[in-house]
Amino acid sequence: MLAVHFGAGNIGRGFIGALLYQADYHTTFVDVNEGIINEINEKQQYNVVLAAEESETLTVKNVSGINSITDPGKVIEAIGKADLITTAVGPNILAIIAKLIAEGLQKRIKTNDKSLNIIACENMVGGSALLKEHIYKQVTADEQQQFDKVFGFPNAAVDRIVPNQVNEDPLLVSVEPYYEWVVEKPAFKGEVPAIDGVTYVEDLTPYIERKLFTVNTGHVVPAYIGRSLGYATINEAMHDEKVQEIIRGALNESGEALIQTYHFDRTEHQNYIDTIIGRFMNPYISDEVTRVGRGPIRKLGPRDRIIRPASLYMDVTDKVPTYLVQVIVAALQYKNEQDEEAVKLQQMIAEQGYEKTLQTVSELDTHPLIAAVMKEL
Numbered sequence: 001m002l003a004v005h006f007g008a009g010n011i012g013r014g015f016i017g018a019l020l021y022q023a024d025y026h027t028t029f030v031d032v033n034e035g036i037i038n039e040i041n042e043k044q045q046y047n048v049v050l051a052a053e054e055s056e057t058l059t060v061k062n063v064s065g066i067n068s069i070t071d072p073g074k075v076i077e078a079i080g081k082a083d084l085i086t087t088a089v090g091p092n093i094l095a096i097i098a099k100l101i102a103e104g105l106q107k108r109i110k111t112n113d114k115s116l117n118i119i120a121c122e123n124m125v126g127g128s129a130l131l132k133e134h135i136y137k138q139v140t141a142d143e144q145q146q147f148d149k150v151f152g153f154p155n156a157a158v159d160r161i162v163p164n165q166v167n168e169d170p171l172l173v174s175v176e177p178y179y180e181w182v183v184e185k186p187a188f189k190g191e192v193p194a195i196d197g198v199t200y201v202e203d204l205t206p207y208i209e210r211k212l213f214t215v216n217t218g219h220v221v222p223a224y225i226g227r228s229l230g231y232a233t234i235n236e237a238m239h240d241e242k243v244q245e246i247i248r249g250a251l252n253e254s255g256e257a258l259i260q261t262y263h264f265d266r267t268e269h270q271n272y273i274d275t276i277i278g279r280f281m282n283p284y285i286s287d288e289v290t291r292v293g294r295g296p297i298r299k300l301g302p303r304d305r306i307i308r309p310a311s312l313y314m315d316v317t318d319k320v321p322t323y324l325v326q327v328i329v330a331a332l333q334y335k336n337e338q339d340e341e342a343v344k345l346q347q348m349i350a351e352q353g354y355e356k357t358l359q360t361v362s363e364l365d366t367h368p369l370i371a372a373v374m375k376e377l
């Protein structure tokens with residue numbers, strides 16, 4: 001079985017690659033990072049280390065790599081033979097890889113009528129559906145009809161904290177032990193792949209929203225509030241009382257929105273929150289606040305981890321979310337010269353002011369949440 005995986009980064013090697021290996025796939029990683037691709041081809045294996053008191057190491061084998069900048073033809077060829085395609089490149093890169101995937105699918109469909117599924121493993125609602133949209137823009141209406149018959153784009157939610165790696169071995173990835181990979185079953189074409197560790201569900205929406213609006217909503221608190229207090233890592237920030245108060249408050253607010261929308265059991269949801277807070281405090285992981293806070297414009301988007309739970313909370317309770325508003329303020333004030341979106345956000349604020357900037361990035365226009373945030377600035 002051949003899997004073609006786009007993005008040989010933290011989650012690609014540390015999570016998706018590891019599960020695919022255990023499910024007997026050969027994984028061909030596609031990436032633009034020449035160093036990583038060369039290393040994968042040279043070593044043909046890498047280690048995934050579980051960051052815990054009793055650490056374990058999994059050696060991932062049956063891997064190869066293709067540099068999509070220098071060898072696009074090889075990517076097209078691999079797509080022709082693939083049994084599964086997965087991605088973990090970041091939501092903004094989906095439009096870029098769509099071109100090459102479209103070429104691969106156009107060529108494949110001429111000689112191979114086997115069904116193929118393409119799963120985007122990104123932190124967003126509807127990642128695979130968005131990738132499909134980008135791919136379909138590249139092909140004709142006739143081809144779209146042929147694609148509809150054999151290519152599936154099941155949406156997915158992936159959860160495992162994989163920080164930026166600072167190891168001597170460039171392929172080694174240190175990951176937290178916890179993981180969850182949930183994929184929507186009805187969107188599959190042909191057989192559902194047998195991968196241990198994947199949970200197939202009929203409706204992904206409650207799962208992806210629960211994950212994004214708990215794990216990722218919680219995560220931005222030590223990132224943005226932590227950065228404003230001068231902390232460098234999530235773990236350091238999590239030991240600050242103010243961060244602890246805001247994370248509990250923000251997760252109670254997003255929790256209320258989720259519970260009322262999806263009818264989750266209150267006690268189970270509280271346990272989920274407690275588990276996640278415990279994960280952020282894992283002393284064996286060093287995760288930078290700048291990784292977790294990366295891309296603040298994306299993170300302040302209308303369907304992302306801050307704005308969506310805040311507006312949902314207002315819809316279901318008719319109240320202003322005190323803590324999520326503080327997180328929005330901290331996100332708007334987040335500065336990092338190495339982060340293109342953080343620089344752009346500060347430029348927008350300097351040129352247009354907070355209100356107009358927030359209206360633009362959140363697409364909320366005259367929503368009362370905007371006024372609530374403005375009161376705190």
Ligand SMILES: NC(=O)c1ccc[n+]([C@@H]2O[C@H](COP(=O)([O-])OP(=O)(O)OC[C@H]3O[C@@H](n4cnc5c(N)ncnc54)[C@H](O)[C@@H]3O)[C@@H](O)[C@H]2O)c1
Pocket residue numbers: 006007008009010011012030031032033068088089090091093096097121122123158159160161162163
């Ligand atoms: N790291 C985590 O804890 C985690 C957990 C769950 C989900 N995710 C999601 O997984 C995705 C990837 O995150 P990550 O942390 O692994 O990031 P990363 O930066 O470590 O990995 C992304 C990889 O994509 C590659 N890439 C960039 N442009 C490319 C292109 N045009 N073609 C092929 N490859 C390209 C990069 O070189 C890099 O190796 C994001 O959507 C993220 O939200 C991350």
Ligand SMILES: O=P(O)(O)OC[C@@H](O)[C@@H](O)[C@H](O)[C@H](O)CO
Pocket residue numbers: 123158159160161162215216219220291292293294295
């Ligand atoms: O990857 P992002 O930028 O969407 O979010 C940063 C982190 O919150 C994220 O990568 C988490 O570590 C991950 O979502 C845990 O499952």
